[in-house]
Every structure is written in structure tokens, then in C-alpha cells.
Amino acid sequence: MESMQGILIGLSSAASPTNLLFCFIGVALGTAVGVLPGLGPTATISLLLPITFKMEPATAVIMLAGIYYGAMYGGSITSILIRVPGEAASVITCIDGYEMARQGRAGKALGISAFASFIAGIISVFGMALVGPLLASASYHFGPVEISALVVLGLIMVVMISSQSSLRALAMVALGLLLSTVGQDFVTGGERFTFGIDTLIDGLGVAVLAIGLFGISEILVLAAERKEQRTIIASPTNMRELLPDRNDWRAATGPILRGSILGFFLGLLPGAGALVASFASYVLEKKVAIDPSRFGKGAIEGVAGPEAANNAAAQSAFIPLLSLGIPPNAVMGVVLGALMIQGVAPGPKLVTDRPDIFWGVIASMLFGNLILIILNVPLVRVFVSLLRMPTSLLAPIILLFCTIGAYSANNSMVDVAIAMGCGVIGYGLRRNGFDPVPLLIAFVLGGILEKTVRQALLIGYGSPSIYLNRPIALGLLLAAGAMLCFPLVRKAINRRLSISP
Amino acid sequence: MSPIRLLYGIATTCLVLYAVPATTFAQSAYPNKPIRLIVPYNPGGSSDLTARFIAEMAKDILGQPVVVENKPGAGGTIGIGSVSTSAPDGYTLVQITASPIVVRPHVANTAYDPLKDLTYLGRYMVTNAPFAVKANSQFKTIQDVLVFAKTNPGKLRWAVGAPQGGPHLATEAMFRAREAKTTLIPVNGGGEALLALMGGSLEAVVVDDYARPLKDGEIRLLAESGPVKVVGQPSVPTYKELGYPISPTIFYGIVGPAKLPPEVIKAWENVLKKIVESDKFKEMAQRINATPYLANSADFTLQVRGDYTAMGKVLADLGMAKK
Numbered sequence: 001m002e003s004m005q006g007i008l009i010g011l012s013s014a015a016s017p018t019n020l021l022f023c024f025i026g027v028a029l030g031t032a033v034g035v036l037p038g039l040g041p042t043a044t045i046s047l048l049l050p051i052t053f054k055m056e057p058a059t060a061v062i063m064l065a066g067i068y069y070g071a072m073y074g075g076s077i078t079s080i081l082i083r084v085p086g087e088a089a090s091v092i093t094c095i096d097g098y099e100m101a102r103q104g105r106a107g108k109a110l111g112i113s114a115f116a117s118f119i120a121g122i123i124s125v126f127g128m129a130l131v132g133p134l135l136a137s138a139s140y141h142f143g144p145v146e147i148s149a150l151v152v153l154g155l156i157m158v159v160m161i162s163s164q165s166s167l168r169a170l171a172m173v174a175l176g177l178l179l180s181t182v183g184q185d186f187v188t189g190g191e192r193f194t195f196g197i198d199t200l201i202d203g204l205g206v207a208v209l210a211i212g213l214f215g216i217s218e219i220l221v222l223a224a225e226r227k228e229q230r231t232i233i234a235s236p237t238n239m240r241e242l243l244p245d246r247n248d249w250r251a252a253t254g255p256i257l258r259g260s261i262l263g264f265f266l267g268l269l270p271g272a273g274a275l276v277a278s279f280a281s282y283v284l285e286k287k288v289a290i291d292p293s294r295f296g297k298g299a300i301e302g303v304a305g306p307e308a309a310n311n312a313a314a315q316s317a318f319i320p321l322l323s324l325g326i327p328p329n330a331v332m333g334v335v336l337g338a339l340m341i342q343g344v345a346p347g348p349k350l351v352t353d354r355p356d357i358f359w360g361v362i363a364s365m366l367f368g369n370l371i372l373i374i375l376n377v378p379l380v381r382v383f384v385s386l387l388r389m390p391t392s393l394l395a396p397i398i399l400l401f402c403t404i405g406a407y408s409a410n411n412s413m414v415d416v417a418i419a420m421g422c423g424v425i426g427y428g429l430r431r432n433g434f435d436p437v438p439l440l441i442a443f444v445l446g447g448i449l450e451k452t453v454r455q456a457l458l459i460g461y462g463s464p465s466i467y468l469n470r471p472i473a474l475g476l477l478l479a480a481g482a483m484l485c486f487p488l489v490r491k492a493i494n495r496r497l498s499i500s501p
Numbered sequence: 502m503s504p505i506r507l508l509y510g511i512a513t514t515c516l517v518l519y520a521v522p523a524t525t526f527a528q529s530a531y532p533n534k535p536i537r538l539i540v541p542y543n544p545g546g547s548s549d550l551t552a553r554f555i556a557e558m559a560k561d562i563l564g565q566p567v568v569v570e571n572k573p574g575a576g577g578t579i580g581i582g583s584v585s586t587s588a589p590d591g592y593t594l595v596q597i598t599a600s601p602i603v604v605r606p607h608v609a610n611t612a613y614d615p616l617k618d619l620t621y622l623g624r625y626m627v628t629n630a631p632f633a634v635k636a637n638s639q640f641k642t643i644q645d646v647l648v649f650a651k652t653n654p655g656k657l658r659w660a661v662g663a664p665q666g667g668p669h670l671a672t673e674a675m676f677r678a679r680e681a682k683t684t685l686i687p688v689n690g691g692g693e694a695l696l697a698l699m700g701g702s703l704e705a706v707v708v709d710d711y712a713r714p715l716k717d718g719e720i721r722l723l724a725e726s727g728p729v730k731v732v733g734q735p736s737v738p739t740y741k742e743l744g745y746p747i748s749p750t751i752f753y754g755i756v757g758p759a760k761l762p763p764e765v766i767k768a769w770e771n772v773l774k775k776i777v778e779s780d781k782f783k784e785m786a787q788r789i790n791a792t793p794y795l796a797n798s799a800d801f802t803l804q805v806r807g808d809y810t811a812m813g814k815v816l817a818d819l820g821m822a823k824k
Contacts, residue, residue, distance in 0.1 A: 046544030046571065050557045143700040144686075184575075187687050189665065198582070198612070201575040270696065325713050326696050333692070334545030341550050343788040345713035411572055451687075458686045459658060459702045 006351070007129050010359025014367055019062050019360070022055070026063035027368045030070020031375065034086045035078055037215055038207050038405015041071045041087075045334045049341075057342040058357045062364040064335050069314040069365065072274060073117050073372050076307055077383060080109045082398055084215035088206045089274035089310045091440050092282050094214065096295060096302030103298050106387070107380050111243040112252050112300055113307045114376040120260035120308035121369035124315040127264045128362050132316075133351055135268050136323035144459060145466055147271040148452035149476035151445050154276060156480045157283045158438050158445070169438050172429075176442025177449075179204055186451045187458075199414045206444055208406050208415045212422025213429075213436040215402040219395050220427040243380070244300070252304035255285045259308030267313030268320060270328040271448060274310040279441055281309035315365050322346045322358050531591055531764050532565040538755070539595040541580025543573045547628065547709070547789055551753060552596040554785055555625065558776045563768065576665065577601035581756070582612030585619055589758045591765030594622070597756045599749060600666040603808045607816045608665065608823055615809055620761040623773040624754035624796040624804070626786055629731045630661075630668035630709045631722040635698060638705075643723040643743065646705060650681030657683040660698075662691030662708035667749030667812070668726035672707050674819060675745045695720075709751065712790035727751055729792065747815045749808060752794070754801055770797045 013019065033044045045064050052060035075087030080097035093113065100109040159169045182193040183203030194200040244252065262284065263277040285305040286295045295302050320326050325347040327333040339346055344357060351358045387394065406419035426436050456473075460466025467473050536559075540552045549571065556567035572580035577600065584595040602615045613619060632643065640646045650657040661669040664687060676683055688694045691708035698706045699719065707726060714720045725731050725739045728748045741748035755769060776782050777795040786793045796804060816822040 042544060043571075046549065046553075049544070049550070050553050053554065053557065140696065140700040143697055143702045145702070198579050199574055201579075202573070270693075324696075326692050330543065330545070333543075333690075336692075337545035337547075337550045340789050341554065341785060343784075345716070347713050347717055349717055410574065411570060451689075455686055455688070455697075455702075458684055459697075461655060461658075461684065 003129055003133075006355050006359040007363065009355045010361075010363035011366075013058055013356045013360035014062065014363035018056075019059050019364060020367060022059050022063040023066050023364050023368050024371050026066020027070035027073075027372050028375065030067035030072075031074035031372065033067065034071035034074020034076075034090075036405060037078060037084050037086050037211050037402055039408050040207060040331075041068045042331050042334055043408060045331065045338070049334070049338055052338045053341060057339060057344045057354075058360040060338055060342065061335060061357065061361045062368075064338060065315075065318060065361055065365065066368045068317075068331055068335075069121065069311055069368065070372060072307075072311045072314045073114065073376055076113045076117075076303075077110060077379075080113065080303070081106060081383060081387060082215070083218050084398070084402065085210050087274075088210055088440070088444065089278055089314075091210060091214070091275070091437060092278045092306040092310075093303055095282070095437055096297075096299050099296070099298035100300065100303065105298065106384050108244045108248055108300065109303050110380040110383065111377065112248060112304050114373055114380070115244070116252065116256045116259065116304045116308040117311040118369050118373040119256050120263060120312040121315060121365060121372075123257075123260040124264045124267075124312040125362055125365045125369075127261075127312075128316060128319055128365075129359075132319045132362070133323050135265075136319050136348075139268065139270055139320045139324055139326060139328075141472065142269050142271075144452040144455035145470045145473045146476065147269075148449060148456050149467065149473035149480070150269070150272065150276075151449040151452065153476050153480040153483070154280070154445050155442065155449065156483050157280065158441050160283055160286065160483075168434055172434055172436065172438040173442040176439040177446040179209070179439075180443045180446030180450065187454050197414060199410065199412050203447065204418060204443075205409050205415060206440070207409050208419050209422055209443060210440055211402045211406050212419035213426035213440060215398065215405075216419060216423025217426025217430055217436070219399050219402075220423060221430060222391060222395055224427075224431075243377075248300050251300050254288075255281070255301040255305030256308045258284060258288075259305035260312045263309030263312030264316045266309070267316030267328075270320060270326065271452065272313070273317065273329050274313040275441070275444055277313035278306035278310040281305040318361060322350055322361065323348060325350075531762075531768055532563050534592065535566045535568055536563070536591070537593045538567050538569050539572050539580045539584055539593070540569055541572055541574070541577040541595060541597070541601065544571050547791065548596055548598055548753065550789065551626065551785075551791070554782070555596075555755075555773075555776055558779070558781070559772050562772050562775055576605055578605055578609075578611045578613075581619075584756070585613035585758050587758055589620070589760045589762070591757060591761055591768070594755055594757045594769075596753070598753050599751050599808070600663060602756075602805060603749065603812050604665060604667055604670060604816075606809075607813050608821060610823070616806060618759050620757045620759055620766065620798070621801040621805055622755045622757060622761070622766055622769040622798055624752050624794060624801045625773050625777050625782075626753045626791045627727070627729060627794045628709045628751045628753070628791045629711075629729065630663075630666075630707055630726045630751060631711055631731055631734075631737065632672065632705060632707050632724040632726065633698075633711055633715075633720045633722050634705050636718055636721050638721065640704070640723065641721075643738070646723060647676070647679045647681055650676060650683050651679060654682035655684050657681070657705065658686055658703045659683060659705040659707065660686045660688045660694040660703055661706070662688075662694055662710065667747070667751060668707045668709075670812075670816070670819075670821070671726045671740055671745065671747040671749055674747050674815060675740060675743075677819065678745055709790075732790075732792065746818075747812065749812065750804070752804070753791070754796075766798050 075090035076093045078084045078086040079090040079093040083094045083098040085091040097109045184201050259281040262281050266272040266277040285301045286292045317328050320328050321332045327336045406416045409415050540549045542548045553569050556569050559567045581595050587593040634640050691710040694706040694708050697703045722737045728741050777793045
């Protein structure tokens with residue numbers, strides 16, 4: 001069968017010494033970039049573009065891909081250790097991952113995160129090989145109408161991931177949606193909430209917001225704590241405690257498998273991506289868990305599932321790029337540029353014209369994940385010991401990296417000021433018992449929602465009945481409605497049961 | 502004296518000596534230190550790619566590195582604005598395309614006046630942005646589209662890769678000239694526009710990344726919004742040929758703040774001439790479906806002024822210019 005032949009071509013292409021070397025460089029760089037908050041794969045890939053001009057196209061994409069999914073590995077490290085998402089997609093790991101770290105289980109969190117990413121990576125590769133090209137054309141059917149319905153479903157789910165009261169979660173969601181309106185109106189071009197500041201015309205950046213709300217607020221929280229209480233994490237004493245044990249593996253297997261599959265499919269859809277995948281996984285795990293109240297308090301499922309999902313999604317995002325030429329997100333857009341300048345135009349013909357590139361990239365992800373797991377597992381011990389540093393030394397270093405990260409987003413000091421401001425706001429929120437995670441997610445989703453709903457209505461000639469005419473969108477909206485009504489219906493049934501004799 | 506004081510003394514002397522050469526370098530030839538080339542867009546687009554390509558090649562010609570920096574935002578005006586106010590020493594330059602220079606200053610307040618605050622060093626290429634439909638579309642010519650749009654107001658859904666850019670406004674002008682009422686769907690970039698077209702959410706698009714879908718037979722070109730015909734598509738008329746008011750050039754060039762010294766202008770004219778006439782550049786341009794189109798500083802300035810004035814007049818006539 002064609003796929004088998006393709007995979008063999010891909011393996012031989014990916015296993016060449018040059019490609020293996022650049023795969024290694026890519027994933028190592030990606031991990032480093034993922035760890036640093038604010039500095040993301042997009043900036044790194046664009047810095048390396050001139051180097052890729054001189055490479056073979058397959059080698060170039062193998063390296064760039066390595067940077068992207070490597071960043072997903074690295075992004076979770078800071079999420080777990082200091083509750084700062086290295087990548088926006090890793091914000092979900094901040095919830096339970098950091099709690100695990102606080103309980104002295106940082107090594108387990110890091111370990112399960114690495115292994116989950118690895119397994120998800122392998123599953124995603126097989127998914128890509130088996131059904132990738134077929135599903136690619138599915139992207140055509142997932143337009144603004146469908147994306148907006150998916151995001152509505154997502155926003156309903158955001159309230160559910162929060163372990164705090166629904167009212168507080170809703171307040172954070174509302175604030176996140178409000179912040180997403182800052183900037184130029186997508187349709188009319190009018191400026192909203194920009195206060196004359198030029199850099200706000202394109203809105204608040206998610207990286208800057210994340211750095212402020214999580215990183216800088218964390219520093220402020222630490223500074224406010226009494227000297228005796230100041231620990232960032234408790235460090236484990238021996239190697240055995242460092243890695244996940246049998247119980248952890250038993251708990252994590254289900255979430256990893258579910259997360260991988262969920263992430264794989266969501267990564268294929270334009271507009272969804274790693275963040276939506278990881279947080280959908282978290283919601284799923286919370287729903288199927290025997291004891292959902294453990295989530296938010298250091299449940300390993302809350303790390304394993306989302307980590308698997310975001311890695312699977314990061315890899316499957318290459319399918320729409322390579323087989324349709326449609327980049328599903330900004331990072332893929334840069335990779336597309338790198339390919340175009342090499343004279344390789346990704347599209348439906350790429351699979352047949354250049355199987356060495358198409359299958360080579362997919363096969364290289366096998367090697368990439370292998371390299372990453374070999375790199376990351378020993379690093380767990382290194383990172384955990386890094387936190388033995390006194391807080392008075394660690395906190396300023398974190399602050400420095402956050403500041404650099406905020407600046408590097410757009411080479412602008414205004415972003416640094418915004419991050420600082422968000423830090424203060426984040427501190428205020430946390431002191432009063434509000435969790436900033438739903439805020440960040442709602443912020444990302446809100447931007448997508450407003451844009452796609454307005455596009456959908458324009459496509460429907462101004463009538464909301466477009467949602468009735470598109471079966472996928474309709475299905476998603478019904479699911480959202482069901483999710484909203486289900487708790488109320490259950491409550492009503494319970495009351496009925498308890499009243500009637 | 503004590504060793505510590507000696508050490509301090511040496512350190513201070515070194516610091517002072519380090520500062521002195523900076524003043525003497527000011528007299529040596531341009532360039533004597535790295536040059537910053539700002540790209541006022543996000544990485545990965547054709548502006549960014551070509552700027553990086555040119556930066557790589559310019560390094561060997563100028564003997565100093567040319568470092569690309571992305572400063573995206575507000576349709577390119579933030580990056581250009583930051584360079585227009587920088588020191589006119591030739592070490593801070595910006596890559597430009599048409600929209601933020603020729604269009605945007607007429608419809609919004611920008612930090613710079615394109616006629617007064619910038620020195621145009623040279624133009625290196627132009628691209629096309631044709632009006633395209635799906636290959637199996639009911640529309641075979643641009644006239645079909647215009648007739649349909651006039652008789653079915655609001656039914657023609659289309660999108661542009663670069664909102665408020667030259668091709669967008671030119672197409673709007675064309676629709677207005679034929680009393681066609683259409684529905685413009687805002688999208689983020691040509692890729693999204695093409696996706697929506699192929700998915701059936703749109704009837705037409707005006708984008709500059711048309712080449713691969715055209716080659717694969719997915720789309721059909723009906724007209725070209727600029728004055729230069731699409732390579733290999735002689736039967737596709739330009740808006741100019743069809744007689745519509747605007748037919749803007751989508752140009753790519755390098756620009757610096759006003760009053761750049763003549764040696765800087767000469768150096769960059771030389772650099773761009775060498776690059777644009779090279780086989781490497783021609784090959785790259787062909788790959789991204791652009792046409793190398795060199796213009797020196799004087800010609801480029803003339804072209805920009807002409808386009809700016811013409812666009813201003815048309816926008817005013819359409820009622821789209823700022824008050």
C-alpha cells in the first residue's frame with residue numbers, strides 16, 4: 001500500500017546522518033526555547049530561516065518541526081516548576097503540574113510529562129502515516145462556521161476545568177473575553193481600548209499576558225509571603241522519588257492514550273491547535289475520573305492527558321501544512337515560507353512529487369521524540385536540583401527571564417510594561433482567590449470566537465441560520481448546549497427523585 | 502601602589518580607551534558596523550523572507566552583517582514609523598511594501614509622511630494579486646462576476662489577503678464602478694482566504710499566494726489587480742486594461758529615514774543592483790511568484806510619489822479618505 005512505501009522512503013530519508021543531526025539540533029533548541037517564557041518557536045524559526053536557505057528542504061523542515069514539538073516538551077518544564085507557561089499551550093499543565101511540584105512530586109510531574117509527550121508523539125506519527133493525507137482534505141470542511149461552534153463548546157468547557165466556584169470562573173472568563181477585544185476590530189478596523197498606544201492596535205499578546213499573569217504575579221506572591229514560608233517547591237531526596245512509580249503509570253495510561261488521540265484530531269483542524277487540544281484533554285479527564293475533586297490539587301491525570309494532547313496536536317498540525325499548503329497557525333506559516341523559498345510548494349501534490357519531504361518529516365518525528373525523551377529524563381534531576389537555589393536568588397532570575405520574554409515578543413518595551421501591569425493584576429486576583437487560568441484560555445478563545453462568529457454570519461449573508469445548514473457546526477453547538485444543560489437537568493432529576501417516595 | 506589600585510587603574514584606562522575609537526570610526530566608510538533592517542511584518546511572509554534573503558546576500562557585498570528584526574503591527578506602520586524617527590546614519594533601515602506607504606496614510610493617521618519622512622533607497626521586486634475563483638466555479642470571466650454581483654446584491658462573498666491594501670481597494674473600486682454590492686469576509690492572510698474559497702464559504706479571492714493552487718488546477722484567475730500581467734497568464738486582463746480607476750503596484754523596497762547621506766544611498770543602490778540582477782535572486786523570486794523589478798533611489802521615489810498621489814485622489818473620490 002502506498003502509505004507503507006511512503007513510510008519506508010521517509011524512514012530512509014529521516015535516518016540519514018545530516019537529517020538526524022539537524023533533528024537533534026531542532027529538538028534541543030526547541031526544548032530550550034520552550035523553557036524560556038515568551039521566546040517561542042516562531043521567533044526561533046524565523047531567526048534560523050537564512051540558514052535553511054542553504055539546506056535541503058527535507059532537512060530544513062525536519063529541523064524546524066523539531067523546534068516546534070520540542071518547544072512543547074520544554075514549555076511544560078517551567079509550567080510545572082514555577083507555574084509560568086513557557087508556551088501558551090502549556091498553561092493547562094500549570095494547574096496540576098505546579099501543585100504536584102509543591103507537594104514534592106516535581107520529578108514525577110516532569111517525568112510523566114516527558115513520557116506522555118513521547119508516547120503521544122509516536123501515536124501521532126502513526127496517525128499521520130495512516131490517515132493523515134485522507135484527513136487533510138477534511139480541513140476544507142472546517143471553516144469559520146465550524147471553528148466558531150467549536151470555540152463556543154470550548155468556552156463552555158473552560159468553566160468546567162476550574163476547581164473554584166463557577167461564579168469566580170465565569171468572572172475570569174468574562175475578563176478574558178473583555179481583554180481579547182483590545183485592539184483593532186477585525187471587520188471594521190476601528191480601534192478599541194487602544195488608548196492611542198500603537199502597539200495595542202494588534203491587541204494584547206498572549207505571551208505577554210501569560211508572562212504577566214503567571215510569571216510576574218508569582219514573583220509578587222513569593223515576595224509577599226513571610227520569610228519562613230518561602231519555598232518554591234519541596235525537593236525530593238532520592239532518585240526513586242524522582243520519577244513516576246507504578247501507581248502513577250497506572251493512573252496516567254488512560255489519560256495519555258485519550259489525550260494523544262484527542263490531540264491528534266484537534267491538531268488537524270485549523271484554528272484549534274495545541275492549546276485547545278491540551279485543555280480539551282483536561283476537561284475530558286476530569287469528566288471520566290472516578291474522583292474529579294482531585295483535579296487542581298495535583299492529579300497526575302491533569303498533567304499526563306494535556307501534555308500528551310499538546311504534543312500530538314503540534315505534530316499533526318504539519319498535515320494540513322504539508323498536504324494542503326494551508327498553515328493552521330503562525331508557526332506553520334513561517335515553515336511554509338521556508339519551504340516556498342526553497343521552491344517546494346506544499347500541497348496535494350507534495351505527497352506524490354516529493355515523498356522524501358512529506359514522509360521524511362513524519363518519520364523524523366519518531367527520531368525526534370526518541371531524542372527528546374533521552375534528553376529530558378536526565379534533565380529532570382537537573383531541573384529539580386536547580387530549585388534548591390535560595391528563593392532570593394531564584395526569584396530575580398525568573399523575573400529577568402520573564403522580562404526578556406515579554407520584550408522579545410515584539411521588540412517593544414510597551415509589552416514589558418503591559419506584562420508588569422498584568423503581573424500586578426494577577427497578584428490581586430490570586431490574593432482574592434481568583435484563578436487566572438480560565439482568564440488566559442478565554443482570552444485566546446475570545447479572539448478566535450469573535451473573529452469566526454462574525455465571519456460565519458457574513459458567510460451566511462447576515463443570518464444565523466448558517467449554523468443550521470452546516471451539520472458539523474450544528475452538532476458542536478448542540479453538544480455545547482447539552483454540556484450547559486446537563487448539570488441543571490441532573491439537579492432537577494435528583495430533586496424529583498428525592499421528593500417522590 | 503597596591504595591586505588592587507593598579508588593577509582598577511588598568512580597568513579604567515581600558516574602559517576609556519574602548520570609548521575613544523567610537524568617535525574615530527565615524528569618519529570611515531559606510532558601513533563600518535552592522536546594519537539593522539526592520540521588517541514591519543510577522544516572520545514567514547514574503548516581506549520577511551525576501552528581506553532575510555537580501556540581508557544574507559548584502560552581507561557579502563557590504564562587508565558588514567545586516568540583521569533583520571521583526572517589528573510587526575498596525576499593517577506595517579509601526580515598524581516604518583520607528584525607522585522614520587531614527588538617526589539618518591544608514592544603520593537603521595526598513596523593508597517596505599505598498600500598502601503602508603501608498604494607501605494607509607490616506608485612511609489613517611500614521612507616524613510618518615511618506616513624502617517627507619522617508620528616503621527611498623531602492624525597489625527590488627513586485628508581486629501580483631489576481632482575482633481568483635475556484636476552478637469549477639460558474640464564473641468564467643470577470644464580466645460574469647460583475648454581472649452576477651450587480652443582479653444579486655450581497656450574494657458575492659469574497660476575501661482579500663491584505664485588508665486595506667492596494668488590491669483590496671482596487672477591487673472595491675471596480676465593484677463600485679459597476680454598481681455591484683458584495684459581501685467582504687475579513688480573513689487573516691491569503692492562506693485563510695484560499696482555505697475558505699476551497700471550502701465553499703467564498704466565491705472569490707484576491708490574494709498574492711495564488712501560484713501553487715493555480716499550478717495544481719484548483720483555482721482560475723479572472724483578472725489581475727496590478728498593472729503588470731501575471732506571468733504565464735496572458736489572457737488574464739489587468740484592471741487597467743479593463744478600464745478601472747485603480748491598478749496599484751505591489752512593490753517591495755528598502756527605505757530609510759529622511760535625509761540619508763548620499764554615500765548610504767549609493768551603497769544600497771549598488772547592493773540592490775547586484776542582488777536583483779543575480780541568478781540566485783531571480784530563482785528565489787520565481788519560487789515565490791514575484792517579479793524582480795529594480796529601481797534606483799530617484800526612480801523609486803518618483804514611482805512612490807506618483808502612486809501615493811493617484812491613490813489619494815481615488816480614495817477621496819470613493820469617500821474612503823480620512824477627513
